[in-house]
Amino acid sequence: MAIVLGPNRYGKAEVRLVRLTRTSTTEHELCDLDVSVSLSGDLADTHLRGDNAKVLPTDTMRAVVYAFAQDEPLPAIEEFGLRLARHFVAAHAPIDTARVRLVEHPWLRIPAGDGPHPHAWIRGSGARYAGVLHGPAGSEVCSGIQDVTVLKSAGSEFHGFLTDRYTTLAPTRDRILSTSIEARWRRPRTCTGPTDWDASFRTARDTLLRTFAETHSLSLQQTLYAMGEAVLAEQAELAEVRLTLPNRHHYPVDLSAYGQENAGEVYEATDRPYGLIEGSVRRDDAPEASAELPWE
Structure with missing residues (x-):
């Protein structure tokens, strides 16, 4: 009876990203995310022979998350996840499927004398979730709390x-x-x-x-x-x-x-x-x- 490699994937888990959008000198918007990326595809060589020629380092995945967050104001987390997933599949031929998980932690503006403070927050309860899959069959998204x-x-x-x-x-x-x-x-x-x-x-x-x-x-x-x-x-x-x-x-x-x-x-x-x-x-x-x- 033969022993073979089964389904596998690898990635960078829980990249901590805080994106600050400075809409004015004092008025800011805050987005606090955990982002996890997981890739799969033609990766048997690294498992079977230790050949890493088709392996994108997980440190590069972390860098892509930060770089994409800087390109423009951060969109909804579902859209951000789709952009990341499509990038990894399009940019690296051995990769055919990307999975991205995003958890957005809420921050509420601290009340001030004349309304919500423009750049001070208190962390709220609950979290927003997005799960993105992009592969040969296209893209699929789930959202949640x-x-x-x-x-x-x-x-x-x-x-x-x-x-x-x-x-x-x-x-x-x-x-x-x-x-x-x-x-x-x-x-x-x-x-x-x-x-x-x-x-x-x-x-x-x-x-x-x-x-x-x-x-x-x-x-x-x-x-x-x-x-x-x-x-x-x-x-x-x-x-x-x-x-x-x-x-x-x-x-x-x-x-x-x-x-x-x-x-x-x-x-x-x-x-x-x-x-x-x-x-x-x-x-x-x-x-x-x-x-x-x-x-x-």
Whole structure:
């Protein structure tokens, strides 16, 4: 039985990039990114014989990220990722496929006496994500959010579930529901033409948050589906939404040992173990995503 080289790729992970756009002497714009590049193609020689003639150093990948950030004001991270991916494939013949992952960390302007400060920020919560794949079949992009922690103190139930002799969880018709949203949405490769990535991102993010808040939840699974369905209903060009929702449990504390009654006001918040709800919502006529698309 022969031993052969399987699928492989290599790259530079988590290049830290801060891009400052000086719109005036005092008014600045800030973009804070982690950028990861991964390349694949005709690279068997380096694995099998240690021949690096077709290997682009990962240090060069890092340099390209910084150089492309300087060329012009930084576009939406999806567009920036597409430019990087297309460059690596076009510039180096042994490379046929490039994957780029981008995470944008939010910074909020610090309030000043007469409005937001023009060049001082405080780091916000949550992050914007983009995953780009460019190869022989063309380009494919997914966008998303991650580490967006949300909570609703009413409008959530959980009952009627399967039980066995190990079940101790009591059913409830009133509970705190909290999760940290990781969501991804994608366009099919057949979707061509210019895209307003920023507007699409804002719409999807706002739809996810609004649906979480407004859906009367009988389970986090039901909420997941409602969130994905709402995003697809509002943006016809999107093909699929994938969601990962860890259940950030909040348990009422039993105060009876202290002679007190807890009327749903005091809770213990636990970070582990936690329920993990994952799922996708897609159009039934949409083409499948490429297996190489970097969802994470």
